[in-house]
Amino acid sequence: MIIAEQVAGWLSDRSGTHRGVIDIFAPPPALNERFEKMRAWAENEARPLVEAADADVHTCHEKKIELLRSAARAGLLTGMIPGLFGGKGSISDFGRFGGTTFLPFVEALGAVSPGLSTLVGAHYLGILPILLAMDVPNGRRLLKPICTASPDDPKICAFAITEPGAGSDAEDDEGGEKAKLGTFAKKVKGGYVLNGRKCFISGGNLASVITVFAALDPKLGIHSWTCFAVTPDMQGFSVGRVEDKMGQRASPAAELVFEDVFVPEKNRVGRENDGWRLNGLTLDTSRPAVAGIALGGARGVLRELIAWIEEAGLRQDRYMQAELAELIGRYEAARALTWRASGTFPPRRDLSAYAKFIASDTAMHVASRAMDLLGEEGGLRRRRIERLYRDIKLTQIYEGTNQINRLAAMEAFAVHGVSPLN
C-alpha cells in the first residue's frame, strides 16, 4: 500500500476522534480537579440560586448571601488566593500560566450565569491590586481572615474605581487626564482621610476588604491616584444605594460613601501616586477575564440553543445548521483571542482590550441571534437565554465600555507609535 493511502486510511479511521494536539482551552493540569469540582458546583448548586436571585428583586440579596456561602463551602473564594496569603492558589502558577489559571473558571461560571461569574470574579478583582503591587504585608494581614473565614460567614473583596462623575474616565489614559475626580485622600498623621463616593461597585455592599482608588492631590488628579484597602468597619464608611439592574442580579452593584474615613498608612496598597499604573495593570489583567465571563455566557446560550434544536427536531434543518455553525464559529474565534490575551504575562493592554470587546460583542450577538432562532419562545424566562442576554449586556459596559476598550487598545499605537500588529 502506498504511503498516501495508508495516511488517508489512518485519518478516516480516526474521524470523529479528534483531539487537540495542544489543548489551549484547558486549565493548567494542576488545577483540573478543582476545575471539575467548581463546574459541578456551578451547575448543580449555584444555578437554582442564580435563577431565584434573578427572578425576584426583593429576595435577591438573601440569595446572593446563600450563593457566597455555597461558593465558600466549595472553596471558590480562596482557590485563587496565593498560599503566601493563606489561600490555595499559587503565585508561580500565575507567573507561568498568566490569566489562564482563572480563565476556565470564569468561563464555566459564566456558562451558568455571567452574574455568578461576576460575583466570584469581582472578589478576585478586589484582591488583584494587592497581588500586582506585590504587597505582601497587606496580603498576609488582610487576606488571611478571608481565607480562614467560616463558610457560614464568607468574606469577600471588592475593587472600587468608578465614580459618579468618572466612569469611562477611569478606564483609559486620555480620559484619565481630564477626569472629574470626586474621591480624594488627604495625608494626615498615621495615615490618610478619604472623602468621596464610588458607584456600581460589584460586591461592594458585601465586601470585607475594598481596594479603593483616590487622588492625593486635586491638582495632579489621576497622577496622584493611590490605592487603599478599606474595611467596612472604618468610621465614616457606608454603603449607599444598591442598584436594581437589568441583569447580572446574582452580583450586587453598590454605591460606597466615604465621609472622613481614616485609613491607616499600613492599609495603603503599593506606593503613593502609583494608583493609575496599578489600576491599568489590574484592568489589563482582568479584561481577558471579562471576555471569559462573556464567552461563558455565550457557551450557556449555545447549550440552550442546541437543546432547543434537538427538542424541536431541527437537527437536520440546513438553515438551523448554518446558523449554529456561524455562531459557534464566531464563539471559537473570540475564544482563541481571549485565551491568547489571557495567556500573555505580563498582560498586554491592546490584547486584553481586543479580547474584552470582541468577546463581549460576540457573546451579545450569539445571545441575540439565538433568541431570534427560537422566535417568541426565545423571549421567555424558562428558556434561560433571555437571562443570559440580559447578563451578557453588562460585559459590553463594565471594565470600560467597549468603545473605551477600542481606544485603550490603540493607545500604544497612537501615543507611542508602537506597531499595533506586534
Added chain:
Amino acid sequence: MNETGMQVVDEELVAMRAAFVDTATRFAGRDVASRVGTLDTVTLVAEEYATLRGALVEAGLLGMLAPESAGGMGMDPGSVGPVLSRIAEHCAGTAMLMWAHESALLALANAAAHGDATLDDVGEDLLGNGLVSDHSLRAMRRGEGWQVNGTASFVWGAGVAGHAVVAAETDEGGLIALVPAGSGGLRLREQHVRIGLRACPSASFIFDGVKVEQSIALSSADFAATVSESRDQSLALVGSIACGNARGALRRAVGYARERYQGGDVIIEHALVRGMLGKSFADLRAAEALVDAALARGGDDLVLAKVVATRHGEQLCLDAVQVFGGNGYMRDYGVEKHLRDAKMLSLVGGNNDRLLQAVVDAHKHEGDWP
C-alpha cells in the same frame, strides 16, 4: 396611490391622523409615562389594567380599527401605526396591549370583508390576539356553533383581555373566532414571563372542546387570505411600535449625551458616541419610512417592514444603553427597558428570518418580486 404609483394626498386623512397622533402624544405623556414602572413587572396588577383601559376609552384610543358601524372609529392601519408609535416612545408594552386589541379587530374586519358577514359591536372589552403566533387550532361543527380543539402558543393580551381572537381550521376552510376568556374547556398552559413588553401579558392555551358562539366562517381561500392579511398588517404595526420604542431610546440617549461629561467634555462631542447616534438616526429614519410605506401600500412590504424595524430597533437600543454606560444598565434610567422591549418586539410573530423566507416562498414560482 394613483395609476402611476404616486401617493395621492388625502388632506382629510392627513388631518385626522395628525389629530390622533396629538391625542396619542398627550395620552402617552400623561397616562402612560406615569404607569411604566407598575406595568413593567411580571405580576399582573388587575386594577392598573382597569384604569388604563378606562383611560384609553376616554381618550378615544381603543377600537380605532373597528368599523364605525361596530362602534369603532373606522381608522385604517396606516393611521393607527403612528398612534402606537407615539405610545411606544414611552412604553412599548402598553402600545403592544393596544396592538393586541386593534390587531384582533383587524382580523375580525378582514374576516367580515372576505366572508361577507357582519361584525357585531364587540363593546369596550380589551381583546387579545392569538392569531399572529403559532397555533394549531381546529374547529368542528357542534349544533349551531363550533367547537375548537388544539393549542395557541402565544395569545397577546391574555390575562387582561375579555375575549381573544383566534383562527381555527375547519373541514371547509376556517373560521375567525371571538373566544371569551372564561370559556369552558379553555385551559391556561402557561402565563408567560418574558424579557420585555411586560405591560402586555401573554399566555399559551390549550383548547379542549371550547364552544365558540361568535365567529366568521370562511372558505379555504378566504380563510388563508384573511389570516395572512391580518397577520401581515399586524406585523407591520409591530414595526410601528419598534420605531416608537427606538425613538424613545434615542431621545433618551441624545439627552444623556448632551449632559454627561467624560474626558473633560460632554460625551456627544466624542467621535464614537456621535458615530453611534448618527447611525441610529439613519437606521431609525429608514425603518420609519419603510413602515409608513408598507402600511400605505400593503403586500409583502408589511412583513419586510416588521423585520427591518425590529432589527434596527434592537441595535439602536443596544447602542443607546451603551451611550449611557453603567447608568444604562440600571433600571431607573429607563433605557434598559427600551432594549428589553426591542428584543421582544423582534420575536413577535416568530423568527424574523423565517418570516423573510416565507416572503420569498410566496414568490418562488410566480408573481412579482417585492
